[in-house]
Amino acid sequence: MEASTSSLNRPVFFTSAALILALVLYSVLFQEQAQSQFALLQGWILDKASWFYVLTVALILICCVYLAVSRYGDLKLGPDHSQPEYRNATWFAMLFSAGMGIGLMFFGVAEPLMHFTAPPVGEAGTVQAAREAMKLTFFHWGLHAWAIYAIVALILAFFCFRHNLPLTLRSALYPLIGDRIHGPIGHAVDIFAILGTVFGVATSLGYGVLQINSGFAHLFGLPVNTTVQVALITGICLLATLSVASGLNKGIRILSELNLTLAVLLLLFVLALGPTVFLFKTFVQNSGAYLSEIVSKTFNLYAYEPTDWIGGWTLLYWGWWLSWSPFVGLFIARISRGRTIREFISGVLFVPAGFTLLWMTVFGDSAIHMVLNEGLQSLAHTVNVDSSLALFAFLEQFPFSTLLSLIAVAMVVVFFVTSADSGALVVDMLASGGQAHTPLWQRLFWSILIGVVAIALLLADGLKALQTATIASALPFSIVLLASMWGLLRALRLDATKRGIRFQALASPRHSSRQHGGWERRLRNLVMFPRRAHVTRFISEVVQPACQSVADELRKQGISTGVINGDDGRVRLVVAHGNEADFSYEVRPRAFVQPSFALRDTDDGNEERKYFRAEVHLREGGQDYDVMGWGRDEVIGDILDQYEKHMHYLHMVR
16 A cells, blocks of 8 residues: 655655765766776775675675574564565566676676686686686676675564564664664664665666667667667666556566566577587586585685786675675565575575576576687677677577577666666665655655666766775675674574474473363364454453453563553553563464365355464464463463463573
């Protein structure tokens, strides 16, 4: 439902808008000075802090793998009863399109050939150079890149969906500074994320239209000039604005699924029309080589054989992935509610990385095969002269090249639309305190602003300066990210401890008091499929008085306690513990589809009927058991059981 009033976080919105304007004006009006200053900054970082970048990315990957295989993997990004909002195929399509889909179009052919013709060590153009080119490409586009996105998204999703904090970057600092995230420190972090997202998407958009322009020039003879490129940016941003206006579940979802479908079709075309058997062999061999050398390549700084290559490739990639991670991570977090940590990391880390590596093999090894085995030196020359032409020069070598190029251009356009609209969505959330539903004008403002910034930088040749500044911003962000990872591990330990305590038998079994009325009553409760009215009446007549009795007794002990009645029939008992975690016990009606055997005596025919359960929910979410039909004393006993576990949890973590 559309929000009717503004949800702006005014300090973040106005400060970030002013800083964006100031930086764009600086890059436009003082172009040479801006490029020089930002280049000096980046050069200093790459020279003096390269070891820190490498170590940071290594720790991020290790942390992701550890969380996936540890006991924390069973925790959900949301309450225990939550379910994923999107099916797996849709979820994968959306995170893939926002993550690095456009990069695969630009570098799928170009990067392997560039490493092949100019390797960091060894002789160019040899079989050894071909092997090394694919290993380096896998290294740059594989697990490390997706691990950076995954850890940022995991931190944000965990604290937002499980601890009810805003879905903004400031929430990552909650374990470290507590409620101060709602003050100036939190505002500064969100402003930083907005600047990185706007400039990251705008500079990528500015460079990306070069490839789109090249594609249209190749297909339709369209001239390659600034006028055409401005028109292309305008068109892309118009489509992105329409997508943003239609919302996440329509525009962005549909475009992401369309693009994934086109990507699979193009991949299959090239695989079928190219050296198919060779590509299958190289994919297996490349994967094995990548995995066998992942540790040595991760920590390789070429310290004993100094080269500028690492600064122009690996460190540049690490800085780019880190600078983009607030944007991509927040978007992935937004679409990942309800998944377990293990499911989340497996989906974000391994599935996209696997598809990415397959893509790089099919396009990169096909290109290398053309140059190495078929003598097509013109392809390598084209890539070295203008990498934006790499994909189209490559597709020229295939049957149906015009059709393949049309698909490729359509993919590039849609990838940029999904990057722009998801970027606008993320910035709008950051500037609105994490609100998912905001007025339409706010979303349109950011979508249009990204396009305006891209056009201004393109016209004034300021893209390089702000791209350099964006990548340089990865250094301070990586420090914040390492601190946030430590905070996440602390919070996960507490949650896992509490979850384990809930399943311990600390007192008498829950059902030991349910013998009043005999086994006949218990059997009747088991086969009863009550309507909502029956459950709400039970909650009102049995659960509410039980909660009230416990609350009254706790108040006598000087403990602040309250009973809250919800509009939908739920009742919640809340026990306040000051600076420690409060206790919450809630019973709410929950609908289910009746089993087929229960419908045999009804008059509804095949119509699906619902029945309701009176389910218990704690702060962590639904506990998946039903108290419908219990007596007042039995409900009180269950409340005390859960409260005893909560007190034991506080004792364990105090």
